Amino acid sequence: MRPTSAVFRPLSHRVLTGAGVRYARNVDPASHRVLTGVGVRSLKPNHMHTRGILSLKDHVYFSKAEASGAGRNGTVKSFGDSPLELKMSMPKTAGGKGDGQNPEQLFAMGYSSCFLGALQLAAARANKKELAENAKVTANVFLGHPENPDIDGFGLRVEITVDGCPDDAIIAEAHEFCPYSRALKHGAEVTVTKA
Structure with missing residues (x-):
């Protein structure tokens, strides 16, 4: 591409x-x-x-997930229509056992799925629905150390690859519309409270 x-x-x-x-x-x-x-x-x-913050005036859906156990080596479960429970594990390359899923895998899955939906919507809005019907979106999520030495811990980098849709304008429109892209570009409201 x-x-x-x-x-x-x-x-x-x-x-x-x-x-x-x-x-x-x-x-x-x-x-x-x-x-x-x-x-x-x-x-x-x-x-x-x-980046700034993109705030919401309402919501049409919300997802709830809960982590417990040993952090990135514990368990996560989601609630709602189709609950899911997964064992989590640090990747081997990051010093873990690699015998479970990790947050970066889940983020990549969510982002690629969401971007594909945005791509197909952008194509339909441009009356070119057929251009994105068989498209595939790959999200590569990299976990690494920030270049800024004042920031401790890890950071993320994301690379999105679109296969099967040759229209640059539709891809750009999908990037503007996708909620994951918006969250990373514009920021998202995050509230941390004590239960």
Whole structure:
């Protein structure tokens, strides 16, 4: 597949200021310098903010899952129409036994499925439904250490590959519409409470 704008489009940078979040279109990620109307201003990495928050006015569905046991080596179960329970395990390459599923597998499965649905919807809206009927979407989710040495633990990188749909505009539209893509691009509301 040829690279498309959906895969390689750069994210816009936003700079957190005292007055809120504003777009900074000319950001050099290496030096964290912003070209402003009065020249170049330097920013420390912890002042960079590359996404905002997409909030919901309502919901049409919600999913509930519960983790218990030894964290990434425990169990997870979902509730609802078709409950699922899985044994979790750190991958062997990350020092685990690899004898169960891991969150990255589940995330990749959800993202690829959701993106395929968005792709087929985008094709139907463009009156080109046949272009995405036999498409396949692969999500590669990478678990690794952040480049920023001030961030401890792991981070994720995602690569989406679309096979069987040659239309770059439809792929780009699917990337804009897919809720997983939106969550990663725009952010999602996350509330942590104590039960």
